Amino acid sequence: MSSSYSLLVQSVTGISWKPGPAHGKKPNLYVAIYQDGVEIKRTHTIKREIAPKWDYLANIPDPASSPISLRVFHDSSFPLVPDKHLATLNTSIPALLDQRGSEGDTKVLRLDLIGADGDQKGRPFGTISVRLMKVAEVAAVAIDKVQKAIEGVKLSGTESTLMKIGGILEHSKSTVEDLVSSLRSMTSKLSIIVAIGDELTTIHPYAHIAWKVLTAVYQTVKKQQETDDKLLELVDTMVDVYSFVGDVDFLADKIKGVEDKALAIVKQTVEYRAVRSTWLRADEKIYDLAQTLIKLKDSFEGRLAVQSLFLSAKMLKGVEALEQSDAWKKLNPLAMNAGLRPMCLPGTRRKILDDVTEWVTVPSEAGNILWLSGVAGSGKSTISTTVSESLRELDRLGAFLFFDRTDPSQSDPGAVIRTIAYCLALSNHRIGSVIAAVIHRDSAVINAPIRAQFKTLLLEPLEAVQQHIQGPILIILDALDECGDSDSRAPLLALLCDEFPKLPRFFRLLITSRRQADIIGQFQSRFKEIHLDTEVPSSTEDVELFLRHEMSHIQQQKKLGPEWPGEDNLLTLVQLSGGLFIWASTATKFMNGYRPDERLKILVTQNNAKRFNLDDLYSVALRNSGPWDTDTTFAQDAHAVLACVVLGKVPMTDQTIDMLLYSGTQRSQDVLSYLGCVLEWTPGQEARVLHISFADYLTDPNRSGSYPELRFNICNLEDSHLGNTTAPGLSERVKSMVSPQLSYSCCFGFNHIQETPFDLLVLGSIHSLLLHQFLYWLEVLSILGEMQSATTGLEVAAEYAKNGEDIELQNFITDASIFVAAFASIIAASAPHIYLSALPFSPVRSEIAQRFVPDTIKRKLA
Numbered sequence: 001m002s003s004s005y006s007l008l009v010q011s012v013t014g015i016s017w018k019p020g021p022a023h024g025k026k027p028n029l030y031v032a033i034y035q036d037g038v039e040i041k042r043t044h045t046i047k048r049e050i051a052p053k054w055d056y057l058a059n060i061p062d063p064a065s066s067p068i069s070l071r072v073f074h075d076s077s078f079p080l081v082p083d084k085h086l087a088t089l090n091t092s093i094p095a096l097l098d099q100r101g102s103e104g105d106t107k108v109l110r111l112d113l114i115g116a117d118g119d120q121k122g123r124p125f126g127t128i129s130v131r132l133m134k135v136a137e138v139a140a141v142a143i144d145k146v147q148k149a150i151e152g153v154k155l156s157g158t159e160s161t162l163m164k165i166g167g168i169l170e171h172s173k174s175t176v177e178d179l180v181s182s183l184r185s186m187t188s189k190l191s192i193i194v195a196i197g198d199e200l201t202t203i204h205p206y207a208h209i210a211w212k213v214l215t216a217v218y219q220t221v222k223k224q225q226e227t228d229d230k231l232l233e234l235v236d237t238m239v240d241v242y243s244f245v246g247d248v249d250f251l252a253d254k255i256k257g258v259e260d261k262a263l264a265i266v267k268q269t270v271e272y273r274a275v276r277s278t279w280l281r282a283d284e285k286i287y288d289l290a291q292t293l294i295k296l297k298d299s300f301e302g303r304l305a306v307q308s309l310f311l312s313a314k315m316l317k318g319v320e321a322l323e324q325s326d327a328w329k330k331l332n333p334l335a336m337n338a339g340l341r342p343m344c345l346p347g348t349r350r351k352i353l354d355d356v357t358e359w360v361t362v363p364s365e366a367g368n369i370l371w372l373s374g375v376a377g378s379g380k381s382t383i384s385t386t387v388s389e390s391l392r393e394l395d396r397l398g399a400f401l402f403f404d405r406t407d408p409s410q411s412d413p414g415a416v417i418r419t420i421a422y423c424l425a426l427s428n429h430r431i432g433s434v435i436a437a438v439i440h441r442d443s444a445v446i447n448a449p450i451r452a453q454f455k456t457l458l459l460e461p462l463e464a465v466q467q468h469i470q471g472p473i474l475i476i477l478d479a480l481d482e483c484g485d486s487d488s489r490a491p492l493l494a495l496l497c498d499e500f501p502k503l504p505r506f507f508r509l510l511i512t513s514r515r516q517a518d519i520i521g522q523f524q525s526r527f528k529e530i531h532l533d534t535e536v537p538s539s540t541e542d543v544e545l546f547l548r549h550e551m552s553h554i555q556q557q558k559k560l561g562p563e564w565p566g567e568d569n570l571l572t573l574v575q576l577s578g579g580l581f582i583w584a585s586t587a588t589k590f591m592n593g594y595r596p597d598e599r600l601k602i603l604v605t606q607n608n609a610k611r612f613n614l615d616d617l618y619s620v621a622l623r624n625s626g627p628w629d630t631d632t633t634f635a636q637d638a639h640a641v642l643a644c645v646v647l648g649k650v651p652m653t654d655q656t657i658d659m660l661l662y663s664g665t666q667r668s669q670d671v672l673s674y675l676g677c678v679l680e681w682t683p684g685q686e687a688r689v690l691h692i693s694f695a696d697y698l699t700d701p702n703r704s705g706s707y708p709e710l711r712f713n714i715c716n717l718e719d720s721h722l723g724n725t726t727a728p729g730l731s732e733r734v735k736s737m738v739s740p741q742l743s744y745s746c747c748f749g750f751n752h753i754q755e756t757p758f759d760l761l762v763l764g765s766i767h768s769l770l771l772h773q774f775l776y777w778l779e780v781l782s783i784l785g786e787m788q789s790a791t792t793g794l795e796v797a798a799e800y801a802k803n804g805e806d807i808e809l810q811n812f813i814t815d816a817s818i819f820v821a822a823f824a825s826i827i828a829a830s831a832p833h834i835y836l837s838a839l840p841f842s843p844v845r846s847e848i849a850q851r852f853v854p855d856t857i858k859r860k861l862a
């Protein structure tokens, strides 16, 4: 390499041109370079230009002392008509070196051409300008150029992307082989990709990193070009792959297809970055990467789907994995299905997505755990899903766990290590083999304490395979604050702090959570934290982008006028949202219901001095989603159905809710269809809250309106002579005094207990409820017309007490069952008669009388 030279062809001037009948007024010129009489390079043709300019860099192969000639041709543009040779410069590298003298590579040589035919032959015939450089000098110039180019690229989209693309292509038709001009070519190709990516946005996170990759390649060339042949090979291969960009016909309707290919290329480049900058054994990996790139190029040429390439490699490994899957299944992982999780709207969260991707792909000494914190609904889970998807596409996702408080069976802290091990086993063949072997050897570890699980299922296997893993692997734990409660997840938090940092450093852990006290206590100042601040301008801008997108969608879908929603209204919504995504998302769902115009007005007119926060929005959205005030049946049904969805131990379909609430009569569908702005449901499917913050709102009496808990005379009935059906305003009182949570727990709590495994804490709750609040429970059942639930509830409680060997509770239930059997009809007719009739008539020595009849009366009765 040290004796290699490059020739930069810059321009030709002074050519005289006689237009013939077949040519236009100006020639189509190109320069061909010959060494020892053999053509080795040529510039592209510049059409209809008498004094063309190029910026064409040609590498001159060894021996550099051989004769060189530069010949100027007119390109006939017709297949059967030969190009016309107009002029020539005969020279050699030593001669050119003499001519550039002490000024070196900066000197532009203006050299005379001689005529090539007719009477001009051998006579001066115009001038050619060239510069001669050593490759090392070229590298320096190129580095400078790429850095300037990088600085000059704007990643923000423009309307004229297509025009820009067209412009770049005009200049990228030449065949580039020289190393440095190749790198330059890649840079311009990448700018095309960035331009496409900006238009279609999905490429953005990769393109951003790919820019950095190319810079890194330049720097590596600068330092290592004399020694690192493998790198040079790789660069050649990359050039080859990037050359496809120049061949693409950029018709608007083909852009989507281009995007897929461009995305694949950029991803490979990112992969290079991950490998080159970190991750050991670089030479070996560079070789692999070069092979992959070659295959990638082949797959473009053969018009094969890129994915099939990756898939086939995976399938080979899959055969073996199948044999191991039995072992992995023993890990009994939490079921994770990210299918319906939302992703960031393209164009939002750019900076944070870049930062997180950068943190994953670039090693740092700052530790392998990143904590993304933020308030409810600020967008953490959406970011984590987007990151997981980018990394999955790069084959760098090890595990993505997301917790959900409304589904406790999927949020058990005790299952986290097993689930990570399972996901890692699936994601990587080598890790999978080691984990399978561990389980064969010691299957009891699956039920061991989580510290032992961590050591045996994660730390040791990952240490064992670290030699064979290049590049980072990301594990994501999303919504850690929803994983169990602060008590049950305490051991997991301690493990994350003490042990996870010991994992081989290419395992990166991204944790998202609200800033809850127990999590702050453990993580703050220990892990790198990115806090999603909703107050900063970038959050407001992102929410604005989202609102614009959603409102235009509603406008089209509901065929509203082109002015809708109006710029002022839109900006008011942005301001009301306070930079909180869940606010914006709930508001748009609310407006996308019946009469969006009215609903928009309801929201924007809330813009008074008081801040209209998420709770206010939930309250307004709920109030306006159905006939709560005019139809008491709707109000009661909606309460009960919401309670089922929010408090049910498992998600329920409309049929299950009907079975539970209305003995199978179809009623819940109607109610559910009104609640689309807060619930996710389609007929026959499970109903869920759209966002956990709605469940928080509904179950917190301080937020959704204060409801008293179980107590004497819960509905403040003044006249004990009136029955439940005749008491004035009873349904209104029930609505305001009995929270959905309470009514649901009273009616159906025992049904759920029946379905869950025995738990001492649950036994304690039953004990306390029945022994202290039994009569208040009956009061609620009476008011709600659900007295039959008392009998079934007591049966479940009796079984539980028996399993828990709680003799005191068993005795109480025996007596309570007699009490219910004797007085059920009286109590069902009138709640106050629990205290007026049933209690006084209970045998004075009975458990009920002993516990609930006041001592003064007991003494009199005795």
Ligand SMILES: Nc1ncnc2c1ncn2[C@@H]1O[C@H](COP(=O)(O)OP(=O)(O)OP(=O)(O)O)[C@@H](O)[C@H]1O
Pocket: 342, 343, 344, 345, 348, 349, 374, 375, 376, 377, 378, 379, 380, 381, 382, 383, 479, 513, 514, 546, 581, 582, 585, 691, 692, 693
């Ligand atoms: N970048 C985004 N693009 C589009 N929609 C978004 C974006 N970020 C958030 N959203 C919307 O806002 C909702 C709330 O966001 P998300 O669930 O990610 O918040 P969170 O911070 O994880 O909340 P929590 O702490 O309560 O779990 C999402 O369901 C989604 O509809």
